[in-house]
Amino acid sequence: MGELASHSERGSSIRLKKARQIQAMRKAFNVVRRRQRANIRRITxxxxxxxxxxxxxxxxxxxxxxxxxxxxxxxxxxxxxxxxxxxxxxxxxxxxxxxxxxxxxxxxxxxxxxxxxxxxxxxxxxxxxxxxxxxxxxxxxxxxxxxxxxxxxxxxxxxxxxxxxxxxxxxxxxxxxxxxxxxxxxxxxxxxxxxxxxxxxxxxxxxxxxxxxxxxxxxxxxxxxxxxxxxxxxxxxxxxxxxxxxxxxxxxxxxxxxxxxxxxxxxxxxxxxxxxxxxxxxxxxxxxxxxxxxxxxxxxxxxIARSEYKELLYCIGCGQCLLVCPAYIVYGNRFGVDSQLGGRGLVYSVLSLEAPARADDGLELCLSCRKCQQHCPLAIDIPSMVNKLRLEKDTKVLEPHLQTAYDFVRAHIEWVGSAIQLEAVLLIARLLRLSAGD
Ligand code: SF4
Ligand code: SF4
CATH class of the missing domain: 3.40.50.10420 (NagB/RpiA/CoA transferase-like)
Incomplete structure (x- = not known):
């Protein structure tokens, strides 16, 4: 029983640590976004x-x-x-x-x-x-x-x-x-x-x-x-x-x-x-x-340069796609593989690294919202690459358009659940801090 309790305490503390890390990351991203808004007019x-x-x-x-x-x-x-x-x-x-x-x-x-x-x-x-x-x-x-x-x-x-x-x-x-x-x-x-x-x-x-x-x-x-x-x-x-x-x-x-x-x-x-x-x-x-x-x-x-994913290599590594990605600001670096982060990093991992299983799992989390492409200075079409790679997986059995719709719905359900859980963990932590007079 004691072991079970300490196991669940450990789980809560890991969840809290992760939630706080995502909160800190969002704060840092907001600073960059504010600075971008202030300076954009100066690049005529x-x-x-x-x-x-x-x-x-x-x-x-x-x-x-x-x-x-x-x-x-x-x-x-x-x-x-x-x-x-x-x-x-x-x-x-x-x-x-x-x-x-x-x-x-x-x-x-x-x-x-x-x-x-x-x-x-x-x-x-x-x-x-x-x-x-x-x-x-x-x-x-x-x-x-x-x-x-x-x-x-x-x-x-x-x-x-x-x-x-x-x-x-x-x-x-x-x-x-x-x-x-x-x-x-x-x-x-x-x-x-x-x-x-x-x-x-x-x-x-x-x-x-x-x-x-x-x-x-x-x-x-x-x-x-x-x-x-x-x-x-x-x-x-x-x-x-x-x-x-x-x-x-x-x-x-x-x-x-x-x-x-x-x-x-x-x-x-x-x-x-x-x-x-x-x-x-x-x-x-x-x-x-x-x-x-x-x-x-x-x-x-x-x-990659010879394949239909050539555009992926146009990337200049600015990270703008992460700042605007709704999946990344909920999952953090779980939406990536090691240093290959976000949708772009996951596509790159599948095509070039020896970590396809983890990368495939990450791809499933993409919401197909296209924000990354809209904000990318090179307009790299990451969402289409994600979708294509998802459809190529052996586990996909439906007709492509049905499969795409199914992936879209499933990713959104997962995202809503994770976003609610994240906010709840942060809220409880804040309330506990307040009640402790912190
Ligand atoms: S925004 Fe575009 S160029 Fe910048 S890291 Fe993302 S994919 Fe690469
Ligand atoms: S399409 Fe996928 S990778 Fe691009 S911003 Fe949306 S969730 Fe992120």
């Missing part, structure tokens, strides 16, 4: 920019000639370039580039999450320190992210202070300032010690042979400037014809991901640190890495 050519971005993506995705041009120009700029067909190949290239180093510092990258890089490096005894504040919190808490650019959006400052207190073995004040300062100081010590840094890339400009990195925290340039080596991992879908198109994407990505008009830092890297100031002798590694190594990862992207 927004529609034109979206059109240009769509054209650049149409031109680049699945364009083998453009990819070859990018590789050629990057190599001409002194950057070592590899192509990795699979996640295993990408991971083993990173391991061989790290060689006998046992510590690397790393910046936020959805691709490294996709290929499970951190876990794979840790499994061979390499310590990996995430240097993005949100990612470091997720790493310390053993959690999963809730937004591509705001991974810890679902955690309150109280949750984070608890995680950090356990990690540091001392009580951490639950204020944003105190938390950031403590994490920053710890990360800085690791950055100073590491000789190799790993980053993703926001874009690769083919014509210029350049890698573009965008960030607010300032950590990425420090990671990229480690003295020995900068390892960059980028999906082959990150190629843009030239710097102008890449910059246009970055402007839109910033606006849709954060509501801001610009991020604090934009780094364009087109070669390693070097000088020939002394008798024209070329010396590498002056104020930055001696070597830059870029791993272009396919991992099913070429197959």
């Amino acid at each position: 050519d927004l529609e034109d920019r979206k059109k240009r971005l769509r054209q650049a993506r149409e031109k680049a995705i699945g364009n083998e000639a453009l990819l070859k041009q990018a590789i050629e120009n990057l190599r001409q700029n002194g950057i070592k370039v590899y192509r990795a067909d699979s996640q295993e190949e990408a991971v083993s290239l990173v391991i061989s580039e790290i060689d006998d180093n046992r510590l690397v510092v790393k910046s936020k990258s959805n691709l490294t999450k996709e290929i499970g890089l951190t876990e794979a490096l840790e499994a061979v005894g390499i310590e990996v320190i995430e240097t993005d504040i949100g990612d470091r919190i997720i790493q310390l808490g053993g959690d999963v992210p809730s937004h591509p650019t705001g991974p810890a959006s679902h955690l309150t400052r109280y949750d984070i202070a608890k995680i950090l207190s356990a990690h540091l073995g001392k009580t951490v004040k639950p204020t944003a300032q105190a938390i950031v300062e403590l994490i920053r100081d710890e990360i800085s010590a690791y950055i100073n010690k590491a000789t190799i840094g790993i980053t993703g890339a926001n874009a690769i400009a083919a014509e210029d042979g350049a890698i573009l990195l965008l960030h607010n925290e300032g950590n990425i340039i420090q990671v990229a400037m480690r003295p020995e080596k900068h390892i960059v991992l980028a999906g082959i879908d990150k190629i843009y014809p030239g710097i102008e198109e890449a910059l246009n994407m970055l402007k839109l990505q910033t606006f849709y991901a954060t509501g801001a008009l610009a991020t604090s830092f934009l780094n364009i890297i087109a070669g390693s640190s070097q000088t020939a100031d002394i008798e024209k002798q070329l010396i590498k590694g002056v104020h930055g890495p001696k070597e830059i190594c870029l791993i272009l990862v396919d991992n099913h992207r070429s197959d």
Whole structure:
């Protein structure tokens, strides 16, 4: 009996924790949406920019000639370039580039999450320190992210202070300032010690042979400037014809991901640190890495680019579709697989990852409301892809139009039940807090 009671208490506390995380995530999303509304008028050519971005993506995705041009120009700029067909190949290239180093510092990258890089490096005894504040919190808490650019959006400052207190073995004040300062100081010590840094890339400009990195925290340039080596991992879908198109994407990505008009830092890297100031002798590694190594990862992207799901790769990872998705703001990251979140993430998981069962379950939760497509800067038709994948499942036995109608009704019934349960849990928690005089 006692065991049963404690089991049900545990269940309630997990439900409450999850509900609070979703509440915190919604609050963070609302901040972004408010900022977007305040700033949208300041991008006077927004529609034109979206059109240009769509054209650049149409031109680049699945364009083998453009990819070859990018590789050629990057190599001409002194950057070592590899192509990795699979996640295993990408991971083993990173391991061989790290060689006998046992510590690397790393910046936020959805691709490294996709290929499970951190876990794979840790499994061979390499310590990996995430240097993005949100990612470091997720790493310390053993959690999963809730937004591509705001991974810890679902955690309150109280949750984070608890995680950090356990990690540091001392009580951490639950204020944003105190938390950031403590994490920053710890990360800085690791950055100073590491000789190799790993980053993703926001874009690769083919014509210029350049890698573009965008960030607010300032950590990425420090990671990229480690003295020995900068390892960059980028999906082959990150190629843009030239710097102008890449910059246009970055402007839109910033606006849709954060509501801001610009991020604090934009780094364009087109070669390693070097000088020939002394008798024209070329010396590498002056104020930055001696070597830059870029791993272009396919991992099913070429197959997707050749398929009817090609449009999926136009995605710029802004996360706008999550902010507006009614399923995501009720289910949270249950409507996704690991770091592949929302409808887009689920479709991508089914097509490219080895987690189809979990992804298939997630697809069933989509409400077919089309809000993601309406708000996506590229108008990517995620709902049609979800519907198509649902119909392809062996368990679907009805005629397609009947099956679609059935899926629609079932998803809505499930959503209403979950939304009511979520609100009820939050309401009870509030009442309990009030009655305790909190
Ligand atoms: S699908 Fe569209 S809205 Fe969603 S992350 Fe990709 S580009 Fe952004
Ligand atoms: S169609 Fe599905 S994925 Fe898109 S916003 Fe609606 S519920 Fe979310």
